[in-house]
Amino acid sequence: MKITHIIALIVIAIAVGIIVSTAGDASTYVTFNEAEVMAKDGDAKSIHVVGKLKKDPAGQIVGMAYNPVIDANRFEFLLIDNNNREQKVVYSNPKPQDFDKSEQVVVIGQMQGGYFQCEKILMKCPSKYENGKFDVQEASTKKGV
């Protein structure tokens, strides 16, 4: 066997490995119900849930709690997913800027007992003037180490 053939085989093996691992490491978009099932099955993988903030008829956000004087790193809110399930979400970080203005929120994390522990929040804020034009903002847990 020629040396180039051996190398070609190694390269193909690595490429296939990359494809398989990408498929394996990719996260998924799910609902809170599916997230709960995954958590019960012991699947600790982080997943994406898309939802909207809970608001009262006057348009005020309901169930949001952030008190930096007690704890600057705990932010809680209620998110309603596309199946209309309401879920408490906990974010162990300061409240992201402009969170109140976001139209749609994507939370990334996993269910833990009675709440959704999220590592990262993606927000879609209504941008400037055009309807349907969105700016996406990101807030995330950047681990210190």
Add this chain to the structure above:
Amino acid sequence: MTIGNFGHLSVITSFITALVATFAYYKAAVAKDNALEAQSWKHFARVAYYVHAAAILSVVITLFSIIYNHRFDYHYAWDNSSLSLPIQYLVSCFWQDQEGSFLLWMLWQALLGLLLIRLNRFSDAKSGNGGISWEAPVMTVYVLVQVFLTSMILGVVIPGLDFKIGSTPFLTLREAMPDAPFLQMNPDFVPKDGTGLNPLLQNYWMVIHPPTLFMGFALASVPFAYLMAGLWQKRLTEWLRPALPWALVAGVVLGTGILMGGYWAYETLSFNSYWSWDPVENAVYVPWLVLIAAFHTMLIAKKNATALKASIILVIAQFVLLLYSTFLARSGILGNASVHSFTDLGLSGQLLIYLFTFIGVSVLVSARVWKLLPVDKDEVSAYSREFWLFMGATVLCLASFQVLLPTSIPVWNKIVEGFGGVSNLAPPTDAASYYSKFQLWFFAAVAILTGVGQYFWWKRVQKGKMQDLVTPAWIALFISAIIITFAKVNKPEYMVLLTASVFALVANTTIILGILRGSYRLSGGAVTHIGVALMLIGILFSSGYQKTISLNNSGLAISNDEAFKKDDNKENKENVLLWLSQPTRMGEYMLTYRGPRIEIRDVPQYVPRPWVELIEGDFHAVCLQDIETGGKVYHKKGDTVAVYPENVFYEVEYREPNGRIVTLYPRVQINKTMGTVVSPDIKKEANKDLFSFVSMVPNNPDEEEWSKTEQHRVAVQDTFFINDYVAILENVARTNEVENVKLADNDIAIKANIRIFDREREYTISPTFAINQDRMVLRKPEVNDALGLRIQFFEIDPKTGQFTFTTNSKQRDFIVLKVVEKPLINLLWIGTLVLIVGFMMAVIRRFRDFTNQRDKGVA
């Protein structure tokens, strides 16, 4: 004709002339049997191209003058600029939107085209035959790229089909937003001010990063054009020599552009990183790696047929991947996967046509000549330079492939949906650790290969004579072992990367000193590789060993919730709360928050926010007192000054153990139309950076609420409690001065001094009480922001000798700060500079090569 019409006309002219030039160059290229005909087509093409370049210039000048002259009746100026922006940021307004950034790309493309014509012109004159020179075939391909680019800003609707080609930046407000309510009330309405430039982009890096990046984009199409021309004209290896310096320049410029973006992100965003593996970042990282791989194989492609084939594929791939990255960034397909928010202009279809046209053309042109390409007779030996260069290129391609796949997940979802399926794949959640765990190994391999490759390149090593390589390997192992021990590198993969990088450093340095004897002409490659090794070490330490040092050590139980207790409470306590004027220990530093500051445009230092009062809806403010810093009075009380009203800087003092004080000003930018942006301030030291940012924005001082009024009746030296603070009425005395109040002769003013004890320090608050002849009473309250107290001297009771004070309290002023330490980050920046220098050395060498050959009439 309005200025907008003129701009639009220029756009259309540029599109048509690009088409004409492409066609004429094509005719010149195919008419090689007839020198006269070729010559006349080529002259015609040149004229068309000059007109095209002039038209592009005219588009750029027109758009800039619309922005510069604040023509808010035009959507582009209104949407992207405002009166308050200084000139350098008016420049960045130009490329905030898609049209402008396309235009920037076109501008470079147009200018480089002029250079291309000029460089090839001499050889044409020498060869005396217009047909066989590079100009006509290269420019055919090159200007075709420009045709597609200009079509992106054409803004022409095809009548009857309702199909829009491109999006023009020259729309008036009314044309751009026919449904806007304020325009329906008054169609001729012209806003007084624009909506401004995104505060994120108000940074000098954003003035130079996009031009550099797009210059890289434009440059990358030059080697592609040479390749296509070469294959088309069956000059299968001749294209390599002129294309090589261009590929190198494209590599360095594109790389510099990417890194500038990284540096901007590091300085401006609170993501606390210079690279966040965002899809848009990845989208240019991938073609850049392929471009690097491409010029490595191009170096040996003349003699090695496999390398020639690889070069053909890679040069095509880097160009197509750049188009793909343009598609990803601008079609809106990334949706919520990216923080870069280019809005969808409905150009996705056009971008796809662009992408597939060039894929199609490249595949056809290459397939036609593939059989004609030479074949290697001998198996490549593992002791040849070709083998090792090839290995390097392969690893680079694998590295880019690994990034390309996850970045394309949104595209995959769309394709599956297109076939009626359901795909709910999302990109990996923790992008940084996900990509790093792969890229780390690829780059460890790259580092080793740079060293080994250089040795083989200079023929230092031959079969059975490997000892030359053994010495640097031992030296590298020895140095790495020392670093690993003393820097406490504890992860196996980090040890591997460190050792590999040190080996690259040692091997390449030995090459320069030993073989090349410092020859500046030949050292480009080795110098570049040293830069890469330094960058890798810098990245390894600054990212792998970054440390949050703003740990909450207050000792207060934060929460008993399980999520807070796990990981030894660490995960959730990485932010520190600083009360105004109250020193707090953080690591070896003593931190004190000194209050909010504002930037007055003509005052060199930031001044306390309460010194001025902002004028609503304007970028001016009125001074409430004399503006005096550093012993100089810049403005008098009552003056109107220009400020940056959206920026608030929070002054934080760092006291080092040796008593040295460094003051940082992390920034919070509140822009009513665009949201809140937090930017860090970075304390730079030789061996590390302290990256500090305000992680929670304090309340707006104007919206603070005072508590209900309380009354205290006390005598002198009485102790009492104000909002849980212990207070003593120290004394009450007559005073002749009351700040900001003019006292008449018969007025009586009395000042009380109240001592208040906080946990660590003591304050005195001195409210005054004044009464005049007409028994009019003045009660001047005193506010202490550090305590959040307001005290008013309310009443004096002469009978009992008691005094009445009314007090209000509010939330004390505070900020929440996060501080991250980034060790050895300077190695990354130094490495970057070394890399750029090395690249430029290689460019000079290869360009000389090209001009020498050209002047001999060979190329």
